[in-house]
Amino acid sequence: MPRKSRITLKEIEHLAWLARVQLTKREKRLFKEQLSSILEYFDKLDEANVEDLPPTFHVVEHYNVFREDEPRQFPSDIVLRNPPKMKGRFIKAPRIV
């Protein structure tokens, strides 16, 4: 897929939706300019001759890090101090639809 140097307002709105971050009108306009110039800078990646190289997903080369299947009960009340909204012991989230 091609490199992108200009990002459109519509694309920013779509990305904001995917990321669930509401942007103000001002931010959208500001980002359109800023992100376009940042993406232009990212064009540099094209200059690198890396097609045949494998991607580095992990900088550390090790495998098989496991944990034993031994249960440990964490005191749930400590964790439940943090949710802003609860109903009984349930965490309350907004409606789905």
Next chain:
Amino acid sequence: MVGDGVKIGLEVHCQLTSLKTKLFCSCPTDYRGKPPNTNVCPVCMGEPGTLPVLNKEAVRAAVMVALALHSKISRFTYFTRKNYFYPDMAKNFQISQYDGVGGAPIAKGGYVDLGNGKVVRIRRLQLEEDPARLVYEGTIDTATATLVDYNRHGVALIEIVTEPDITSPEDARRFLQKLRSILEHLGVFDGELEGSMRCDANISLEGGVRVEIKNISSYKDVERALRFEITRQSSLISRGIRVARETRFWDERRRVTVSLRVKETEEDYRYFPEPDLPPVMITDEFIDEVKRSLPTLPDERKRIFVEKYGVSEQNAEVLVNDKALADFFEECLKHYGKAQELSNLLVGDFLAQLHSLNLSVREVKVRPEYVAKLLKLLDKKVLTGHLAKTVLREMLKTGRDPEAIVEEKGLRRISSREMLEEIVDRVFRENQKAVEDALVNEKAVHFLVGQVMRITRGKADPNLTRQIIKSKLEKVRASREA
């Protein structure tokens, strides 16, 4: 209609219920019956700064499943992030496995033999974390809030994706039952546990668009949902309306699929390899070790039932499709040698009665010795087939000794000629018209036998009764001709 180009694929999510801890944290998995948000910790709650660590036993269990499904196990398997926002995901991404973008699921390929001549191919097997449980006050579309319980969140799931090889709703159910049996035989899964298996189905008719159905959680429901879909889609097609390619939600209360027009845009999961988890390398030695420790699986067990015990193929298939039933069969066999008769009872009346009593095999309190006794009572003709059904039902309800039940309820077969003759005489007196019919029509004899059975409440020996009736009818005929 059904079977006309119907293609069904299933995505089955099964909890690895034999694991004591969740997939990526040490929270216990015994959450059923506990108050909400009890088995939780900073990791499965997605607290900032926490990191996943892979449960060793999950890898072993997944390899066992892969071997049982004849799949090809990946030498290196990786975890991937599936990014999407939803209240059932604490991190708003699920750690899963993906085939692509530098990922490799734990196994690919394989198949399940349905036992009716059909084979369903497996596309892939992957490990992933279970989402949290969402509770709505009311229904999903009327509730003003959603309540979240993270007890289940992070439990290890194995996802089994099939090719669209299934061609009928019954076969879909059969597939799930067979799969459950395989997993139970492996000892990694217990299908009795509520919510332990969930399934999404993809269905297309006559090469048309694929509709996805989510939220199916039982074997019966998968058949119902697919039947409903076939009806719905066929109806649209016959009226010339295009079937929409969409995701629908199975509403198990109303028994319909509902369109989920909740998603406005196509979701983009932005998969990328999970940076916090190094790859897993599965060696041939490990696979061999697991292979050697595998228990007997359903297909092999079926072979044993047929070849060693002489059970019919049909009965054997039904038995091995339910591990608890197959186990029970083998227990009963220790007390009663005639395997085929035993299997007939178990796959026939036994299962039927359980079903009507809404019991599963595991909940049954009947001892294998008692089943053997029941069969022996039948063999000795102390009971008629009809009586045996009644005794069996009582056994299933109370778990008592069949002999005690027979004694208490006076359910012995009436084989005394004298007694039966008296009753037949009475039936003849009370059903004169039927007697006239029976004199000329063979079939009407059956009615008279039925009347005797009714009066004796099923205890009359049917053969003897029929014999007595026939001989009395002969006498009547003879006296009229004279």
Next chain:
Amino acid sequence: MNPLAYSAEKVASAVRSGELSALDYLEAILERLRSVEPKLNAFITVTEELARRKAESIDRRVEKGLKVGKLAGVVVAVKDNICVKDVETTCGSRILKGYRPSYNATVVERLIAEDAVIIGKTNMDEFAMGSSTEFSAYGPTRNPWDLERVPGGSSGGSGAAVASGEATLALGSDTGGSVRCPAAFCGVVGLKPTYGLVSRYGLVAYANSLEQIGPMARSVRDCALLLSVIAGHDPRDSTSLRVQPVDYWAKLVDPPGLEGIRVGVIREFMGEGVQEGVREKVWEAVHSLESLGAHVGEVSLKSLDYALAAYYVIAMSEASSNLARYDGLRYGFRSSDQGLDWNRAYAKTRRWGFGEEVKRRIILGTFALSAGYYEAYYLKALKVRTLIRMEFEKAFKRFDVLVGPSMPMVAFKIGEKVEDPLELYMCDINTVPANLVGIPAISVPCGLSDGLPVGLQVMAPPLREDLVFKVAYAYERTGKWMFQLKP
């Protein structure tokens, strides 16, 4: 001598011997903090009471003749993206206001076990995204050397705290230079360890494959001491290296000589993008190394041209996923969502909870991972990462360490670069390569330019912190730079 001038080493041994009361030392620090903190704003939370209780307990144990830890009585500031149980941890963001972790980060557990006295949580660029600590929701931190200037970022609060004597030591985090940058700007020592050497359990994730928690101190010895306490395998972090703990501090030899050490100056780090004064000081430092017996040469790493772009693509992509969890359900800030469905409720919480720079990076990261662009951006960046690794591997065959300036400039004025994100990103040009490759890198002060500190960066192959410390220590012992308490 004024206890405020004591090194961590000295504090620990004085407290252990009973010569110095941990509580007295803490009170001296607290007094200093009270006087300079209003000017600096280095802390988001000061944990005075907790610190006092800890200091008191240490003194009691010393009195009873019981054993106390390696950092007994040493006052440590912890960056606010490292979880301290029950203490508000905000990551410099509004979206975590009020969040109190249910657990301690592994490094914090180790500090506590060695009897460090944690004095508070330091200010930072929101979620570690920045190079100046101007992107904090709790106001900027000021550079102790010049209050009109930035202290560097994102661990600016930690850098300022150490430089000003508000703490003996500090922990920062380094994803693209966030420890080395403030170390350079504030005139202190800061190390980014080998990836995997220090546990990330409890470090609030920004870019998982790049970041490490790093020690910050006034001297190389103190830095090594802090590292030896926090480093080592942690079963709770699957990327943690299975290495035996090393006492880096104990291995520092006096007098240090650099005979046989091959030092490579990275040509690309000394280019025209670098301020004249900075280059001058770094060359002077390199000559000092030479006079200690090191063989100095030059090396060109062409792939460094792409390093910044690769770094940002990777970091932003990972960040967009790591920050998805902040939706107001389980912790932190939640906007009022009367009548809103969850999608809109989340979007609103995140709109008010996140600052501009964070939003920028989330949007760009989402873009780089999205269908259709994944190959061209994220995957491509990972391949460039491989290229850079390979070049470094080759370079390390010729040289034991690679050096250059930590930052291309000295501390700039507050507000100077804030309007242009790209300009700010460019500040990281010398620091990101070490994160991409996963190698250890230290910044050690090497002089002043225009009255402001300059940092010398020393990098070594993975797990060769010993080489990094050896060279840095040797330079420090030449006396060309002396730590100065500021303001």
